Amino acid sequence: MTKRALSRLNQWRSRVFAVETDAHAEPIYFALSSRPQPDGGHCFQGVFGGGKSYSLHLYVEDRIQRAMRFEELRHKLTCCIPRDGKIWDLSSFRPGVRSSVVRGFFIRDLPAAWDTEKVLHELIHSDHVTVCRYVPAGEGTRWRQEVLSPAGGGRVSVAETCCVVPAEVPENQPSTLDIVDSNVFYSFQEAYKVLTECKDVFPESKQLLDLVDRRLETKAKGPFPVVVIEGLDATGKTTLTQSLKESLGAHLLRSPPQCLAPWRSCFDAKPPLIRRAFYALGNYITAGQIAAESARGPVIVDRYWHSTAAYAIATAVRGDVNNLPLPGSEVYRWPGDLLRPDLVLLLTVSAEERLRRIRGRGGEKTREEMELEANNLFRSKVEEAYRRMERPGCVIVDASPPADQVLEQVLLLMKSHL
Numbered sequence: 001m002t003k004r005a006l007s008r009l010n011q012w013r014s015r016v017f018a019v020e021t022d023a024h025a026e027p028i029y030f031a032l033s034s035r036p037q038p039d040g041g042h043c044f045q046g047v048f049g050g051g052k053s054y055s056l057h058l059y060v061e062d063r064i065q066r067a068m069r070f071e072e073l074r075h076k077l078t079c080c081i082p083r084d085g086k087i088w089d090l091s092s093f094r095p096g097v098r099s100s101v102v103r104g105f106f107i108r109d110l111p112a113a114w115d116t117e118k119v120l121h122e123l124i125h126s127d128h129v130t131v132c133r134y135v136p137a138g139e140g141t142r143w144r145q146e147v148l149s150p151a152g153g154g155r156v157s158v159a160e161t162c163c164v165v166p167a168e169v170p171e172n173q174p175s176t177l178d179i180v181d182s183n184v185f186y187s188f189q190e191a192y193k194v195l196t197e198c199k200d201v202f203p204e205s206k207q208l209l210d211l212v213d214r215r216l217e218t219k220a221k222g223p224f225p226v227v228v229i230e231g232l233d234a235t236g237k238t239t240l241t242q243s244l245k246e247s248l249g250a251h252l253l254r255s256p257p258q259c260l261a262p263w264r265s266c267f268d269a270k271p272p273l274i275r276r277a278f279y280a281l282g283n284y285i286t287a288g289q290i291a292a293e294s295a296r297g298p299v300i301v302d303r304y305w306h307s308t309a310a311y312a313i314a315t316a317v318r319g320d321v322n323n324l325p326l327p328g329s330e331v332y333r334w335p336g337d338l339l340r341p342d343l344v345l346l347l348t349v350s351a352e353e354r355l356r357r358i359r360g361r362g363g364e365k366t367r368e369e370m371e372l373e374a375n376n377l378f379r380s381k382v383e384e385a386y387r388r389m390e391r392p393g394c395v396i397v398d399a400s401p402p403a404d405q406v407l408e409q410v411l412l413l414m415k416s417h418l
């Protein structure tokens with residue numbers, strides 16, 4: 001085993017491991033100890049029992065490479081692990097320590113599946129993945145974790161052995177330790193830095209940065225009101241913003257801005273770190289446009305920062321809505337260097353009505369749109385994240401009535417708030 005891999009093991013025993021066996025339930029948490037606990041781990045039977053179990057932990061210093069390799073690894077496992085086997089997301093973390101999360105996968109295989117071992121042997125010989133095997137430890141429900149390392153002749157040896165013991169459910173879900181600057185960027189510099197680090201990895205990031213350098217304006221907001229319309233997909237933002245434009249003679253803008261449209265599908269296909277940085281930068285270009293237009297007249301904006309943050313937080317936080325960071329958390333803050341609007345309105349409709357509207361509309365869908373359509377859990381997390389945004393917070397609008405009534409309601413709200 002390489003020196004680098006061994007140095008990781010120093011902190012290995014202070015880590016808690018979370019196996020996400022079910023997107024709707026708490027992960028199964030376990031920790032490591034040199035001694036087994038007397039009452040073992042009945043709760044682990046579903047994870048370690050009934051087959052062969054392995055965990056894969058991806059360590060790559062460079063965050064862009066790490067993000068790319070994680071997706072590659074997921075793809076490789078999905079292609080190679082037999083269909084009856086299970087691949088679950090896994091993370092290990094040091095409780096309460098920000099950015100300590102190391103992501104990976106947990107594999108539960110059938111007892112006689114040899115293909116998996118072949119794939120894992122290959123991975124053990126790479127320098128980026130630490131592979132562990134879980135084996136019964138004596139009688140009862142005790143389990144042992146064996147850290148595998150490459151040995152001569154293509155064989156594998158056990159570098160370290162620990163007892164698996166139950167761990168306390170942490171106060172904050174591990175995924176929440178990793179939101180700031182991995183999923184949500186709170187300054188232009190932080191988002192720009194991600195794209196700079198991608199310059200040698202794919203050419204579109206260089207082209208995007210050139211465009212950002214040319215398009216970015218940093219003027220202050222003008223004297224006219226700036227109103228942002230937010231909401232889940234198909235809640236009626238486009239319909240309303242068009243009507244507002246016509247009724248108020250306002251200038252209509254959107255985030256991401258039109259000039260980023262040619263790059264959107266490319267960045268939508270990238271890992272979350274890069275994709276979220278793309279959307280974050282889009283807001284800064286839109287901010288420049290808002291500044292210029294609000295000097296001439298009222299401005300309506302179809303999605304802005306709140307969408308970027310709400311979708312990113314909802315995607316990053318695993319499990320259900322209760323796992324979102326609590327109201328008042330720093331993740332719901334507005335970036336200090338981003339132009340603030342005067343009013344943000346959040347359009348809400350029932351899940352059924354929104355689905356009716358999505359289906360009525362047809363057309364091509366983004367990953368989020370498909371997720372929103374299929375996944376009620378994701379929908380509630382996005383909407384709750386919107387509601388928790390602060391300074392400015394969202395004023396809630398019931399967008400279920402017919403379009404002309406929603407417009408009327410919004411015009412009244414604007415009168416009372418501006």
Ligand SMILES: Nc1ncnc2c1ncn2[C@@H]1O[C@H](COP(=O)(O)OP(=O)(O)OP(=O)(O)O)[C@@H](O)[C@H]1O
Pocket residue numbers: 231232233234235236237238239240357358360361399400401402403404406
């Ligand atoms: N108040 C309304 N009542 C009934 N149908 C509506 C209403 N507002 C919009 N719609 C219809 O719902 C569908 C989605 O509306 P729209 O495109 O305006 O939503 P959106 O929020 O802009 O969606 P997206 O964020 O995905 O672009 C459209 O077919 C539109 O005609």
Ligand SMILES: Cc1cn([C@H]2C[C@H](O)[C@@H](COP(=O)(O)O)O2)c(=O)[nH]c1=O
Pocket residue numbers: 233255256279280303304307308309311312366368369
């Ligand atoms: C602005 C923005 C958008 N998204 C996602 C959320 C939606 O599902 C799609 C579609 O947006 P559009 O209104 O049809 O352009 O994009 C996102 O994830 N982050 C963002 O900042």
